[in-house]
Amino acid sequence: MGQKITIEPVTRVEGHGKVTIHIDNNGNVTQTRLHIVEFRGFERFVQGRPYWEAPVLVQRLCGICPVSHHLAAAKALDVIVGAGTGEGLTPAGEKMRRLMHYGQIFQSHSLHFFHLASPDLLFGIDADPQKRNILSLALENKELAVQGVMMRKFGQEIIEATAGKKIHGTGAIPGGINKHLSSFHKKRFLEGDSPMNIKTMIEWSVAALEFFHDYHEKNKNIIDEFVEFPSSYLSLVRKDGALDLYHGVLRAKDRDGNIILHDVDYQDYLKYIDEEVRNWSYMKFPYLKEYGKETGWYSVGPLARLNNVDFIDTPLAQKEFEKFKSYNNGKLSHRPMHSHWARLIEILHSAEKMEELLNDPDLMEGPLTKKGKKQSEGVGLLEAPRGTLFHHYKINSYDQIEMCNLIVSTTNNNQPMNNAVNQVAVKMMTGKEEISEAMMNAVEVAIRAYDPCLSCATHALGQMPLEISLFKGDQLIDKKQNR
Amino acid sequence: MSKPVVATTSLAGCFGCHMSLLDIDERILDLIELVEFNKSPINDIKKFTKRCNIGLIEGGCCNSENVHVLKDFREHCDILISVGECAIMGGLPAMRNGIPIRECLEEAYINGLTVQNNTGKIIPNDAEIPILLDKVYPCHEVVKMDYHLPGCPPRADLIWEALVALITGNEMKLPYQVIKFD
Numbered sequence: 151m152g153q154k155i156t157i158e159p160v161t162r163v164e165g166h167g168k169v170t171i172h173i174d175n176n177g178n179v180t181q182t183r184l185h186i187v188e189f190r191g192f193e194r195f196v197q198g199r200p201y202w203e204a205p206v207l208v209q210r211l212c213g214i215c216p217v218s219h220h221l222a223a224a225k226a227l228d229v230i231v232g233a234g235t236g237e238g239l240t241p242a243g244e245k246m247r248r249l250m251h252y253g254q255i256f257q258s259h260s261l262h263f264f265h266l267a268s269p270d271l272l273f274g275i276d277a278d279p280q281k282r283n284i285l286s287l288a289l290e291n292k293e294l295a296v297q298g299v300m301m302r303k304f305g306q307e308i309i310e311a312t313a314g315k316k317i318h319g320t321g322a323i324p325g326g327i328n329k330h331l332s333s334f335h336k337k338r339f340l341e342g343d344s345p346m347n348i349k350t351m352i353e354w355s356v357a358a359l360e361f362f363h364d365y366h367e368k369n370k371n372i373i374d375e376f377v378e379f380p381s382s383y384l385s386l387v388r389k390d391g392a393l394d395l396y397h398g399v400l401r402a403k404d405r406d407g408n409i410i411l412h413d414v415d416y417q418d419y420l421k422y423i424d425e426e427v428r429n430w431s432y433m434k435f436p437y438l439k440e441y442g443k444e445t446g447w448y449s450v451g452p453l454a455r456l457n458n459v460d461f462i463d464t465p466l467a468q469k470e471f472e473k474f475k476s477y478n479n480g481k482l483s484h485r486p487m488h489s490h491w492a493r494l495i496e497i498l499h500s501a502e503k504m505e506e507l508l509n510d511p512d513l514m515e516g517p518l519t520k521k522g523k524k525q526s527e528g529v530g531l532l533e534a535p536r537g538t539l540f541h542h543y544k545i546n547s548y549d550q551i552e553m554c555n556l557i558v559s560t561t562n563n564n565q566p567m568n569n570a571v572n573q574v575a576v577k578m579m580t581g582k583e584e585i586s587e588a589m590m591n592a593v594e595v596a597i598r599a600y601d602p603c604l605s606c607a608t609h610a611l612g613q614m615p616l617e618i619s620l621f622k623g624d625q626l627i628d629k630k631q632n633r
Numbered sequence: 634m635s636k637p638v639v640a641t642t643s644l645a646g647c648f649g650c651h652m653s654l655l656d657i658d659e660r661i662l663d664l665i666e667l668v669e670f671n672k673s674p675i676n677d678i679k680k681f682t683k684r685c686n687i688g689l690i691e692g693g694c695c696n697s698e699n700v701h702v703l704k705d706f707r708e709h710c711d712i713l714i715s716v717g718e719c720a721i722m723g724g725l726p727a728m729r730n731g732i733p734i735r736e737c738l739e740e741a742y743i744n745g746l747t748v749q750n751n752t753g754k755i756i757p758n759d760a761e762i763p764i765l766l767d768k769v770y771p772c773h774e775v776v777k778m779d780y781h782l783p784g785c786p787p788r789a790d791l792i793w794e795a796l797v798a799l800i801t802g803n804e805m806k807l808p809y810q811v812i813k814f815d
Contacts, residue, residue: 191729211647430759
């Protein structure tokens with residue numbers, strides 16, 4: 151009889167994800183699964199609500215990157231109110247939304263890097279998990295912790311200035327935005343006392359990359375060799391191939407770097423994307439229709455974006471992008487740990503974009519919204535911090551939502567995360583009858599590289615608290631936890 | 634005297650209330666001088682290691698495990714606070730309360746436009762995933778809650794003021810700007 155190992159959050163609730171590993175009598179791993187155990191039912195209970203409520207309702211799926219849902223819903227509703235997609239809005243409408251979005255990317259990526267990843271890097275991934283958090287970081291390296299806290303604060307204040315609130319704001323409305331940037335905020339962000347100004351934020355973003363390069367140099371085993379598996383990648387890119395987090399066309403590359411989805415209009419996403427339901431997880435498994443359930447899966451997120459784009463349109467981030475490309479010999483990077491690197495390049499890009507927008511007079515005047523011929527259906531996509539986010543709504547003649555289909559970023563990474571866990575399990579568990587600490591750490595780090603969004607999909611601030619139970623048949627023979 | 638001990642958890646919430654706690658920004662550095670954190674996703678301690686003075690609860694109860702954790706918090710904490718609308722009244726997830734849960738599952742896994750390939754009409758039901766409750770319940774319908782902090786999420790200043798008031802024993806300042814939301 152085979153054995154079953156269960157890795158799950160200690161409390162079984164906070165983690166909202168758990169891993170099971172099956173091993174046969176010869177000690178070979180026969181199956182690994184990452185189960186997502188949360189379900190909300192949003193697609194059903196939003197039916198019947200007036201469509202304009204969607205941007206404020208749906209963002210409450212996730213308090214970590216609510217702006218992404220807020221804006222993806224608003225973009226879908228732009229189509230419904232006849233304002234068209236991305237470039238169809240007024241300059242003030244589109245640019246205020248972009249500023250909100252770059253503020254969001256900046257705060258969310260900063261949260262991930264400073265609050266989560268940097269303690270791993272500073273204290274080592276083998277360190278006591280109780281030590282690997284922002285609070286310990288604050289006690290031991292106050293300067294770095296303060297930088298992380300202030301960078302997140304800056305991003306949150308940009309969101310507040312554009313959306314009205316730091317979390318669950320109301321700025322984006324169908325067809326545009328509800329206010330201009332005030333001169334008070336413009337002055338504060340451009341010329342505020344250090345560190346709360348955009349110049350310092352750009353400097354710190356560059357410094358964070360230097361910190362990473364230094365770490366990378368000394369720890370190639372972790373960044374380059376820890377996990378590696380080939381994957382396809384999906385993301386939006388700007389029409390000219392540039393990195394664009396707010397709007398673009400859908401591109402996918404196969405594992406060899408060939409473009410397999412050729413910059414298509416995302417209004418037609420149903421032609422290209424399907425999802426598989428498996429009975430052991432509430433999270434579905436998206437795939438490219440053309441390639442089928444088995445081979446059509448893909449990864450999204452910072453690494454997917456940098457693998458897909460041709461260039462970055464801000465100078466400092468472009469320089470870092472070139473370093474990234476040349477390190478990978480111009481090929482795709484299939485190393486999930488390189489996501490940390492890609493994320494830092496995007497922090498810098500977002501800071502440069504914010505500076506550009508803060509200096510743009512269009513945000514301070516002109517019409518805020520646009521409307522045209524009403525449509526009954528609209529699709530809104532954007533690149534959320536964790537990857538491509540899909541929102542699709544249909545409305546009836548009473549302006550009520552009739553259908554809502556969502557594919558959230560982390561869902562797109564479902565198969566890659568399962569593969570990463572499988573690779574680690576095969577490497578660390580084959581022939582073993584006991585669960586090692588190293589095994590638990592490795593699984594945690596592999597999943598964390600995807601920065602799984604913990605509200606959209608699992609809840610735990612990026613951390614995967616682990617408990618592993620080793621079963622022989624139905625009998626528990628070993629149990630360990632990393633807390 | 635040892636520092637007061639604080640624990641936090643997110644049940645059926647969106648983590649926005651925890652994010653709002655982080656929005657106290659640089660005061661987080663003061664907070665760790667004032668209190669010691671025990672079980673919390675912020676520091677990643679997953680099991681109570683001692684008696685706690687204050688428990689902050691985000692989110693209501695949508696599955697049996699939420700109930701289990703909430704009871705565990707009641708057992709280990711002297712003061713339990715519902716933080717935000719979901720803990721106080723179920724919040725957005727409770728919008729499913731007027732709809733049979735089966736319909737919600739069918740919409741997500743069978744009727745959805747990108748799951749038309751699900752011809753076997755599979756709805757996740759593996760023994761490894763927990764059982765959903767018929768409705769989403771506010772925390773005070775499950776255990777006794779001592780205080781409620783309103784907002785979606787409650788403002789960082791409100792969370793900060795409440796913690797400081799509890800720790801120092803001083804009366805809480807509640808100006809309109811701090812308790813209004815949306």
